[in-house]
Amino acid sequence: MAPTDDPLTASPQESPGARLVARLTEGRETLACAESLTAGLVAATVADTPGASAVLLGGVVAYAAEVKTALLDVPAELIDRVGTVDPAVAVAMAEGVRRRLGATWGLSTTGVAGPGPSEGKRVGTVHVAVAGPSGTVTRALQLNGTRAQIRAASVAAVLELADEETGATRRTLAPAGDPRGTVGVSGHPHGPPEPHDPAPAT
Numbered sequence: 001m002a003p004t005d006d007p008l009t010a011s012p013q014e015s016p017g018a019r020l021v022a023r024l025t026e027g028r029e030t031l032a033c034a035e036s037l038t039a040g041l042v043a044a045t046v047a048d049t050p051g052a053s054a055v056l057l058g059g060v061v062a063y064a065a066e067v068k069t070a071l072l073d074v075p076a077e078l079i080d081r082v083g084t085v086d087p088a089v090a091v092a093m094a095e096g097v098r099r100r101l102g103a104t105w106g107l108s109t110t111g112v113a114g115p116g117p118s119e120g121k122r123v124g125t126v127h128v129a130v131a132g133p134s135g136t137v138t139r140a141l142q143l144n145g146t147r148a149q150i151r152a153a154s155v156a157a158v159l160e161l162a163d164e165e166t167g168a169t170r171r172t173l174a175p176a177g178d179p180r181g182t183v184g185v186s187g188h189p190h191g192p193p194e195p196h197d198p199a200p201a202t
Helices: 016-027 041-047 065-072 076-082 087-101 147-171
Strands: 031-035 056-061 105-111 125-132 135-142
Touching: 016 041, 016 147, 031 041, 031 087, 041 056, 041 147, 056 065, 056 087, 065 076, 065 087, 076 087, 087 105, 087 125, 087 135, 105 147, 125 147, 135 147
Parallel strands: 031 056, 031 105
Antiparallel strands: 105 125, 125 135
């Protein structure tokens, strides 16, 4: 991964977090973060941008399964069935934090940063999600590198996905009806996504 792709080292003008803050400020929209393996790094990266207080409502660090259930409304039966590292859990986390904090957008991360596998999932298995006015999308990642590199790459991935989704919403009117929209774990509310081959966190 090139240095400018790392949200922790990219300049404010180049970072997805800065672009996201600028776009949401312009649209008078807000965001909230639900984080597992990144443990607050997504919210902290957004907050690095001057003016972030206009859009960042807050976040929930939900490492434990019971916290995901209690604070983010992730169904306990879902976790019992698929574990905590799963696209459906990422969706539930993003939608839960969006609903709980009353934000326009909800971002989530869940995965295995290492050093060993967890729940039968290999190190570097990560799912990120973005919930917004017209639906929820996820992105599956298989990352390489150290624990710190995997966490940094996860931050970059969810911010890039949020950057894409908020930009798409500017170009596409949200459907009428429930403001939470629809859930699409494998689909995309704005049409088929471009093929994504995540860069390794090395």
